[in-house]
Amino acid sequence: MDTDLLRAFVTVAECEGFSAAGKVLHRTQSAVSLQIKRLEDQMGESLFERTSRSVVLTPPGGRLLPYARHMLKLQDEARRVMGVDRQGELIRLGTSEEQASTYLPELLPRFAARFPEVRLEVNCSISGSLVHDFQEGLLDVALVVRHGPTQTGRLLGREPMVWVVAEDRAIDDWEILPLALNPEGCIFRAHAFAALGPTERRWDVRYSSRSPTGINLPVQAGLAATVKTPRSVPEGCRIVGEEEGLPPLGHVEIEMHRTPGHSSDAFVAFCDELEHIVTATDSLESLEYVAAEG
Template identity: 50%
Template structure:
């Protein structure tokens, strides 16, 4: 069975469509459709149900998908077993700044020791920008905060969020409330403004920064209030109590995204290491059940 046909099928299944799969595989949509047709002819069964808006697995496709993934993995293991390691493999990994600071120090050294020939190119950006880059075929894997459901996003854990400020800032006396937030497109920003508005709290954007360092400067200087993961409260600042009168925050969902075209032993290992680091980093994290992780890939 042609391994490229399997790779194309997995890409379509995991991306949820021919257009997204074509982009990730750097092929035309018609070429992807033709390869799926060839695979279906070989199997003498329909694998995908096509509509004008979406693509879904048929019962045969659902049965075949784990076998296709296993055959792709077995091919690489076989190549490694006979010394055909791809010394030029590069993993393009996207991650937010705060997550990079929290998880990468514990991951990079062990991974490099296991895969000394694999290069990792790391891009730090906002979650929405990283997911868009992955969907455009510019990244192989992304760890980010969920903004909306996507075909590639697999929930890994939930992360508590808190209002943060300097203990010297008298929040109850501030009207409007000065905020230090990331630019438009950040889910923390969207949640802050939505909840404050619904609660009837007046607010103003006092400080905007793309980086956590910039936000932390505003917080430690006592200039504003912000939203942070509970593990990311800067030194000298505190999580505000309920007495501050601010609305309770919903936890963030941490997601791992994989390019539908990306499959390798190194990439799988890095994905496992990142997922484990997220869940284990803080006891306050709640791991997402396995059945939810599996369901997330076809949202």
């Protein structure tokens, strides 16, 4: 059985669509459709039920899926054992700089000890850009702040957002609240605007940067306030208390995107270990807690 056809099948099933699968596989939608048609001809069964809005597995497709995943995993293992991929597998991770600095120091040594031959490429950017890159097939896994529902994002939990200022700075020191924020497209910026908009407090974006360093420096110098999660409060700064009069910001949701059909032992272990480290973070509220609260 052609494993390329099986990989296309698994990817369509996990992406729930031919267009999204095509981006992951670096193929056109029509090419993926032809691959599925060839597999259906070989199986003698229809594997997907196609509607104008979605693509779902038929009962025969559901029976085939676990076997297809297992065969792809065996192929990946065979390639590794036979030394086909002599340079070592490459895993392309996308995440923010702050998430990387929080989670990777624990993840990297542990993962490298188990899979010393695997190469890791870390791409840091804002979440919206990372989701786009993942959907275009430029990343294998992305850990991001959820901006909206997608076909590939798996929710891990949520984190509170907090106002942050320098340790020696009081909010009342400013007649006009100066802000240091990421550019348009950042959900933290959007939450800051939404929270401050209905209030009578005057505010102004004085500093803007895609880099956490570009945000942190004016905040640490006492020149501006910003929005963070508790795990990302920079050195020399503090969380603004509720009694200081700034409006609440709510929560952000953290999600992980994993390339469908990518089933090597190293990739699965990397994603599982990263998820474990993220969900064990004190500031992350678990899905069970969120559901109970709701």
